Amino acid sequence: MVGSPPFMRGFSMREELLRLSCTIISLLAMVAIVLPFCASSVLAADIEDQTYITWSQDHVKMLDAEKAIQITLDSASGSGFASNQKFLYGSISMEIKLMAGDSAGTVTAYYLSSEINDEFDFEFLGNVSGQPYLLQTNVYSNGTSGREHRVNLWFDPAADYHTYSFLWNKYHTVFFADSIPIRIFANNQALGVPYISRPMRVYASLWNGEYWATRFGQDKINWTHAPFVASFRNFTVDACIWQGQDSECSASTSSNLWWEKTGYQALSSEQASMFETVQNEYTVYDYCKDVKRYPIQPAECSHEV
Ligand SMILES: *[C@@H]1O[C@H](CO)[C@@H](O)[C@H](O)[C@H]1NC(C)=O
Numbered sequence: 001m002v003g004s005p006p007f008m009r010g011f012s013m014r015e016e017l018l019r020l021s022c023t024i025i026s027l028l029a030m031v032a033i034v035l036p037f038c039a040s041s042v043l044a045a046d047i048e049d050q051t052y053i054t055w056s057q058d059h060v061k062m063l064d065a066e067k068a069i070q071i072t073l074d075s076a077s078g079s080g081f082a083s084n085q086k087f088l089y090g091s092i093s094m095e096i097k098l099m100a101g102d103s104a105g106t107v108t109a110y111y112l113s114s115e116i117n118d119e120f121d122f123e124f125l126g127n128v129s130g131q132p133y134l135l136q137t138n139v140y141s142n143g144t145s146g147r148e149h150r151v152n153l154w155f156d157p158a159a160d161y162h163t164y165s166f167l168w169n170k171y172h173t174v175f176f177a178d179s180i181p182i183r184i185f186a187n188n189q190a191l192g193v194p195y196i197s198r199p200m201r202v203y204a205s206l207w208n209g210e211y212w213a214t215r216f217g218q219d220k221i222n223w224t225h226a227p228f229v230a231s232f233r234n235f236t237v238d239a240c241i242w243q244g245q246d247s248e249c250s251a252s253t254s255s256n257l258w259w260e261k262t263g264y265q266a267l268s269s270e271q272a273s274m275f276e277t278v279q280n281e282y283t284v285y286d287y288c289k290d291v292k293r294y295p296i297q298p299a300e301c302s303h304e305v
Contacts, residue, residue: 047235055080055205059227068233073106073206074226080109080205083235087112088199088249090239090259093165093176096124096204097231100158104128105210105221108230110164114198117143120173120185122164124157125150125213126228133157134284137175137183142194147298149183150285151278161233168196168239171265181267181275182282188300197250199242206230 048066059072059079071079098108103126111121119140124133132152139147155162155178167174173196175183187195206228210220221228240249240257258264267275279286287294288301 047233050085050235050237051081051083051202053079054082054203063231064233068231069204070229070231071204071206073208073228075223078205078207080203080207081232082204083202083237085237086199086201086242087237087239088197088242089169089257090237091165091167092202092239093163093234093236094202094204094232095161095163095234096157097161098124098133098158099126099228099230102126102129102222102225103133103158103228104214104219105208106206106228107209107213108204108206110204110232111202112166112168112200113203114196114200116198117141118196118198118200119145120166120168120175120196120200122175124230125209127214128219135177135182136285139173139185139196141185141196144194146287146293147185148285148287149283151177151182151282152284153177154282161231163234167259167264169259169264170195170197171260174267180278181271182278184267184275186300191299193298193300199249202235202237204230204232 046066047069048062051069053060056077056079059074059077060081061070061072062068063070069081071081073079092112094110096108096110099106106126108124108126109121111119111123113119117140119138121136121138121140123136123138125136127133134150135153135157136148136150138145138149162178163176165176165179167176170187172184172186174181185196189195208221211217214220238259242249255261288297291297
Protein backbone atom coordinates (compact mmCIF):
# COMPACT_ATOMS: atom_id res chain seq x y z
CA MET A 1 0.00 0.00 0.00
CA VAL A 2 2.96 2.32 0.47
CA GLY A 3 4.67 4.19 -2.37
CA SER A 4 3.98 6.78 -5.01
CA PRO A 5 1.82 5.91 -7.97
CA PRO A 6 3.02 7.15 -11.36
CA PHE A 7 0.40 9.90 -11.39
CA MET A 8 2.18 11.73 -8.56
CA ARG A 9 4.67 13.17 -11.06
CA GLY A 10 4.84 16.91 -11.61
CA PHE A 11 2.90 17.81 -8.58
CA SER A 12 5.44 19.62 -6.49
CA MET A 13 5.52 22.40 -9.09
CA ARG A 14 1.85 23.16 -8.67
CA GLU A 15 2.20 22.97 -4.90
CA GLU A 16 5.01 25.49 -5.11
CA LEU A 17 2.88 27.84 -7.17
CA LEU A 18 0.06 27.50 -4.70
CA ARG A 19 2.41 28.21 -1.84
CA LEU A 20 3.81 31.22 -3.66
CA SER A 21 0.38 32.69 -4.30
CA CYS A 22 -0.50 32.19 -0.64
CA THR A 23 2.69 33.95 0.37
CA ILE A 24 1.90 36.86 -1.92
CA ILE A 25 -1.59 37.19 -0.50
CA SER A 26 -0.17 37.08 3.03
CA LEU A 27 2.38 39.75 2.15
CA LEU A 28 -0.34 41.94 0.68
CA ALA A 29 -2.32 41.53 3.85
CA MET A 30 0.73 42.38 5.93
CA VAL A 31 1.28 45.69 4.22
CA ALA A 32 -2.43 46.33 4.61
CA ILE A 33 -3.33 46.59 0.96
CA VAL A 34 -6.94 45.64 1.18
CA LEU A 35 -8.54 45.14 -2.18
CA PRO A 36 -12.24 45.90 -1.96
CA PHE A 37 -13.26 42.84 -3.97
CA CYS A 38 -10.97 40.43 -2.21
CA ALA A 39 -12.48 38.91 0.88
CA SER A 40 -10.17 35.93 0.79
CA SER A 41 -7.75 35.07 3.48
CA VAL A 42 -5.00 32.67 4.35
CA LEU A 43 -5.20 31.05 7.71
CA ALA A 44 -2.24 28.86 8.41
CA ALA A 45 -1.74 29.95 11.97
CA ASP A 46 -1.94 27.74 15.01
CA ILE A 47 -4.83 25.39 14.57
CA GLU A 48 -5.93 26.21 18.12
CA ASP A 49 -6.61 29.85 17.20
CA GLN A 50 -8.74 28.91 14.20
CA THR A 51 -10.95 26.24 15.73
CA TYR A 52 -13.13 25.41 18.70
CA ILE A 53 -14.05 22.11 20.30
CA THR A 54 -17.51 20.95 19.33
CA TRP A 55 -17.64 17.70 21.21
CA SER A 56 -16.05 16.39 24.39
CA GLN A 57 -13.40 18.82 25.59
CA ASP A 58 -11.59 16.15 27.60
CA HIS A 59 -11.09 13.97 24.52
CA VAL A 60 -9.26 16.70 22.60
CA LYS A 61 -5.59 17.51 23.03
CA MET A 62 -3.19 20.06 21.54
CA LEU A 63 0.12 18.73 20.24
CA ASP A 64 3.38 20.24 18.96
CA ALA A 65 2.96 23.58 20.71
CA GLU A 66 -0.64 24.09 19.57
CA LYS A 67 0.16 23.34 15.93
CA ALA A 68 -1.78 20.07 15.88
CA ILE A 69 -5.00 18.76 17.38
CA GLN A 70 -5.55 15.21 18.48
CA ILE A 71 -9.08 13.90 18.86
CA THR A 72 -9.95 10.71 20.65
CA LEU A 73 -12.62 8.03 20.75
CA ASP A 74 -13.06 5.71 23.70
CA SER A 75 -16.01 3.86 25.15
CA ALA A 76 -17.15 7.03 26.93
CA SER A 77 -17.20 9.37 23.92
CA GLY A 78 -15.92 10.49 20.55
CA SER A 79 -14.82 14.07 19.98
CA GLY A 80 -14.50 16.82 17.42
CA PHE A 81 -13.70 20.40 16.51
CA ALA A 82 -14.75 23.00 13.96
CA SER A 83 -13.44 26.19 12.37
CA ASN A 84 -14.37 29.48 14.01
CA GLN A 85 -15.13 30.97 10.61
CA LYS A 86 -17.59 30.05 7.91
CA PHE A 87 -16.45 30.11 4.30
CA LEU A 88 -18.10 30.43 0.93
CA TYR A 89 -15.88 29.15 -1.91
CA GLY A 90 -12.13 28.80 -1.89
CA SER A 91 -9.50 26.26 -1.04
CA ILE A 92 -9.39 24.41 2.27
CA SER A 93 -6.88 21.82 3.34
CA MET A 94 -5.80 19.86 6.37
CA GLU A 95 -3.11 17.32 7.12
CA ILE A 96 -4.46 14.25 8.85
CA LYS A 97 -2.81 11.23 10.41
CA LEU A 98 -5.02 8.32 11.36
CA MET A 99 -4.54 5.70 14.06
CA ALA A 100 -2.39 2.72 13.19
CA GLY A 101 -3.29 -0.83 14.13
CA ASP A 102 -6.85 -1.87 14.85
CA SER A 103 -9.29 0.89 13.91
CA ALA A 104 -12.25 -1.30 12.93
CA GLY A 105 -15.60 0.40 13.46
CA THR A 106 -14.14 3.89 13.80
CA VAL A 107 -14.91 6.76 11.47
CA THR A 108 -12.62 9.77 11.21
CA ALA A 109 -14.52 12.55 9.47
CA TYR A 110 -13.30 15.81 7.97
CA TYR A 111 -15.98 17.83 6.26
CA LEU A 112 -17.55 21.13 5.31
CA SER A 113 -21.08 21.69 6.49
CA SER A 114 -23.63 24.48 6.31
CA GLU A 115 -25.49 22.83 9.22
CA ILE A 116 -28.57 22.93 7.03
CA ASN A 117 -28.61 20.53 4.12
CA ASP A 118 -25.22 21.05 2.51
CA GLU A 119 -22.12 19.03 3.19
CA PHE A 120 -18.91 17.72 1.61
CA ASP A 121 -17.46 14.75 3.51
CA PHE A 122 -14.22 12.87 3.74
CA GLU A 123 -14.81 9.80 5.92
CA PHE A 124 -11.98 7.42 6.77
CA LEU A 125 -13.43 4.03 7.56
CA GLY A 126 -11.22 2.09 9.95
CA ASN A 127 -10.28 -1.55 9.66
CA VAL A 128 -8.91 -4.47 11.63
CA SER A 129 -5.13 -4.61 12.04
CA GLY A 130 -3.26 -5.03 8.80
CA GLN A 131 -6.28 -4.29 6.59
CA PRO A 132 -6.53 -1.01 4.72
CA TYR A 133 -8.70 2.00 5.49
CA LEU A 134 -11.31 2.99 2.95
CA LEU A 135 -11.79 6.65 2.13
CA GLN A 136 -15.43 7.43 1.53
CA THR A 137 -16.58 10.78 0.18
CA ASN A 138 -20.15 12.00 0.11
CA VAL A 139 -22.03 15.13 -0.87
CA TYR A 140 -25.26 16.55 0.51
CA SER A 141 -26.81 19.28 -1.56
CA ASN A 142 -29.97 20.93 -0.39
CA GLY A 143 -30.71 17.93 1.84
CA THR A 144 -30.15 15.21 -0.76
CA SER A 145 -27.27 12.81 -0.10
CA GLY A 146 -26.72 9.14 -0.97
CA ARG A 147 -23.77 10.11 -3.16
CA GLU A 148 -21.14 7.82 -1.66
CA HIS A 149 -17.91 7.13 -3.43
CA ARG A 150 -15.13 4.93 -1.97
CA VAL A 151 -11.46 4.62 -2.78
CA ASN A 152 -8.60 2.47 -1.60
CA LEU A 153 -5.71 4.80 -0.89
CA TRP A 154 -2.30 4.28 -2.55
CA PHE A 155 -0.59 5.04 0.78
CA ASP A 156 -1.10 4.12 4.40
CA PRO A 157 -2.96 7.10 5.93
CA ALA A 158 -1.87 6.01 9.41
CA ALA A 159 1.86 5.90 8.71
CA ASP A 160 2.19 9.66 8.34
CA TYR A 161 0.33 12.91 7.81
CA HIS A 162 -1.25 13.37 4.37
CA THR A 163 -3.03 16.38 2.94
CA TYR A 164 -6.74 16.32 2.18
CA SER A 165 -8.29 19.31 0.50
CA PHE A 166 -11.30 20.85 -1.14
CA LEU A 167 -11.31 23.24 -4.06
CA TRP A 168 -14.78 24.74 -3.97
CA ASN A 169 -15.89 27.30 -6.54
CA LYS A 170 -18.99 28.11 -8.56
CA TYR A 171 -18.08 25.52 -11.20
CA HIS A 172 -17.31 22.43 -9.17
CA THR A 173 -15.97 21.06 -5.92
CA VAL A 174 -12.91 18.86 -6.13
CA PHE A 175 -11.74 16.60 -3.30
CA PHE A 176 -7.99 15.94 -3.23
CA ALA A 177 -5.79 13.44 -1.41
CA ASP A 178 -2.20 14.74 -1.53
CA SER A 179 -3.18 16.97 -4.47
CA ILE A 180 -4.58 14.03 -6.47
CA PRO A 181 -8.22 14.68 -7.41
CA ILE A 182 -10.30 11.78 -6.13
CA ARG A 183 -13.83 13.15 -6.37
CA ILE A 184 -15.66 15.90 -8.21
CA PHE A 185 -19.08 17.34 -7.58
CA ALA A 186 -19.82 19.57 -10.53
CA ASN A 187 -22.28 22.43 -10.58
CA ASN A 188 -25.18 20.81 -12.43
CA GLN A 189 -27.81 23.39 -11.61
CA ALA A 190 -28.59 23.41 -15.33
CA LEU A 191 -29.78 19.79 -14.87
CA GLY A 192 -31.82 20.73 -11.82
CA VAL A 193 -29.29 19.42 -9.28
CA PRO A 194 -28.86 21.88 -6.40
CA TYR A 195 -25.27 23.07 -5.99
CA ILE A 196 -23.60 23.98 -2.71
CA SER A 197 -23.74 27.73 -2.38
CA ARG A 198 -24.29 28.25 1.33
CA PRO A 199 -21.47 29.26 3.69
CA MET A 200 -19.92 26.31 5.50
CA ARG A 201 -17.75 25.63 8.50
CA VAL A 202 -14.94 23.05 8.51
CA TYR A 203 -15.48 20.14 10.93
CA ALA A 204 -13.52 17.14 12.11
CA SER A 205 -14.66 14.32 14.34
CA LEU A 206 -13.88 10.79 15.41
CA TRP A 207 -16.83 8.57 16.20
CA ASN A 208 -18.24 5.10 16.59
CA GLY A 209 -19.55 3.91 13.23
CA GLU A 210 -19.31 0.20 13.96
CA TYR A 211 -22.85 -0.49 12.77
CA TRP A 212 -21.87 0.33 9.15
CA ALA A 213 -18.25 1.34 8.64
CA THR A 214 -16.06 -1.75 8.46
CA ARG A 215 -17.11 -4.45 6.02
CA PHE A 216 -20.59 -2.96 6.26
CA GLY A 217 -20.77 -3.40 10.02
CA GLN A 218 -19.31 -6.89 10.30
CA ASP A 219 -16.23 -5.75 12.26
CA LYS A 220 -17.12 -4.00 15.51
CA ILE A 221 -14.95 -1.76 17.67
CA ASN A 222 -12.58 -3.64 19.93
CA TRP A 223 -12.57 -1.38 22.99
CA THR A 224 -9.53 -3.08 24.47
CA HIS A 225 -7.61 -1.15 21.78
CA ALA A 226 -9.05 2.23 22.84
CA PRO A 227 -8.35 5.11 22.98
CA PHE A 228 -8.41 5.61 19.21
CA VAL A 229 -6.81 8.84 18.05
CA ALA A 230 -6.58 10.97 14.91
CA SER A 231 -4.30 13.99 14.51
CA PHE A 232 -4.84 17.13 12.45
CA ARG A 233 -2.42 19.91 11.57
CA ASN A 234 -1.63 22.58 8.96
CA PHE A 235 -5.21 23.73 8.61
CA THR A 236 -4.83 26.04 5.61
CA VAL A 237 -7.60 28.13 4.16
CA ASP A 238 -7.57 30.46 1.20
CA ALA A 239 -11.25 31.17 0.93
CA CYS A 240 -13.86 33.84 1.22
CA ILE A 241 -14.70 34.37 4.88
CA TRP A 242 -18.43 34.70 5.37
CA GLN A 243 -19.36 37.89 7.15
CA GLY A 244 -23.13 37.75 7.13
CA GLN A 245 -25.86 38.49 4.64
CA ASP A 246 -24.13 41.31 2.81
CA SER A 247 -20.99 39.23 2.47
CA GLU A 248 -19.00 39.80 -0.68
CA CYS A 249 -18.36 36.08 -1.07
CA SER A 250 -21.17 35.52 -3.53
CA ALA A 251 -20.89 38.87 -5.31
CA SER A 252 -20.25 38.91 -9.04
CA THR A 253 -16.90 40.60 -8.39
CA SER A 254 -15.78 37.39 -6.74
CA SER A 255 -14.82 36.20 -10.23
CA ASN A 256 -11.60 38.12 -9.53
CA LEU A 257 -10.69 35.53 -6.91
CA TRP A 258 -8.15 32.98 -8.04
CA TRP A 259 -10.29 29.92 -7.39
CA GLU A 260 -12.98 31.16 -9.79
CA LYS A 261 -10.53 31.75 -12.64
CA THR A 262 -10.22 29.71 -15.83
CA GLY A 263 -7.51 27.37 -14.57
CA TYR A 264 -9.73 26.24 -11.70
CA GLN A 265 -13.05 25.85 -13.50
CA ALA A 266 -12.11 22.38 -14.71
CA LEU A 267 -9.30 19.92 -14.08
CA SER A 268 -6.09 20.42 -16.02
CA SER A 269 -5.34 17.60 -18.46
CA GLU A 270 -2.75 16.28 -16.03
CA GLN A 271 -5.27 16.30 -13.16
CA ALA A 272 -7.89 14.71 -15.41
CA SER A 273 -5.59 11.80 -16.13
CA MET A 274 -4.80 11.34 -12.44
CA PHE A 275 -8.51 11.46 -11.71
CA GLU A 276 -9.11 8.79 -14.33
CA THR A 277 -6.47 6.57 -12.75
CA VAL A 278 -8.20 6.94 -9.39
CA GLN A 279 -11.56 6.05 -10.96
CA ASN A 280 -10.15 3.04 -12.78
CA GLU A 281 -7.70 1.62 -10.29
CA TYR A 282 -8.58 2.77 -6.79
CA THR A 283 -12.33 3.26 -6.73
CA VAL A 284 -14.23 0.43 -5.06
CA TYR A 285 -17.68 2.00 -4.94
CA ASP A 286 -19.40 4.69 -6.95
CA TYR A 287 -23.08 5.43 -6.41
CA CYS A 288 -23.33 6.50 -10.04
CA LYS A 289 -22.62 2.90 -11.06
CA ASP A 290 -24.89 1.27 -8.48
CA VAL A 291 -27.81 0.36 -10.72
CA LYS A 292 -29.46 -1.76 -8.02
CA ARG A 293 -29.69 1.22 -5.74
CA TYR A 294 -30.38 3.73 -8.49
CA PRO A 295 -32.21 2.05 -11.37
CA ILE A 296 -32.56 5.57 -12.73
CA GLN A 297 -29.17 7.21 -12.64
CA PRO A 298 -29.04 10.45 -10.63
CA ALA A 299 -28.99 13.41 -13.01
CA GLU A 300 -25.48 14.59 -12.08
CA CYS A 301 -23.91 11.22 -12.89
CA SER A 302 -23.84 11.77 -16.61
CA HIS A 303 -21.95 15.04 -16.12
CA GLU A 304 -19.56 14.33 -13.26
CA VAL A 305 -16.46 15.92 -14.75
C1 LIG B 1 -11.25 -3.72 5.42
O1 LIG B 1 -10.52 -4.81 4.93
C2 LIG B 1 -11.27 -5.69 4.10
C3 LIG B 1 -10.36 -6.85 3.76
O2 LIG B 1 -9.19 -6.41 3.12
C4 LIG B 1 -11.76 -4.93 2.88
O3 LIG B 1 -12.58 -5.78 2.11
C5 LIG B 1 -12.55 -3.70 3.31
O4 LIG B 1 -12.91 -2.94 2.17
C6 LIG B 1 -11.70 -2.85 4.23
N1 LIG B 1 -12.33 -1.61 4.65
C7 LIG B 1 -13.52 -1.47 5.22
C8 LIG B 1 -13.85 -0.11 5.69
O5 LIG B 1 -14.32 -2.35 5.39
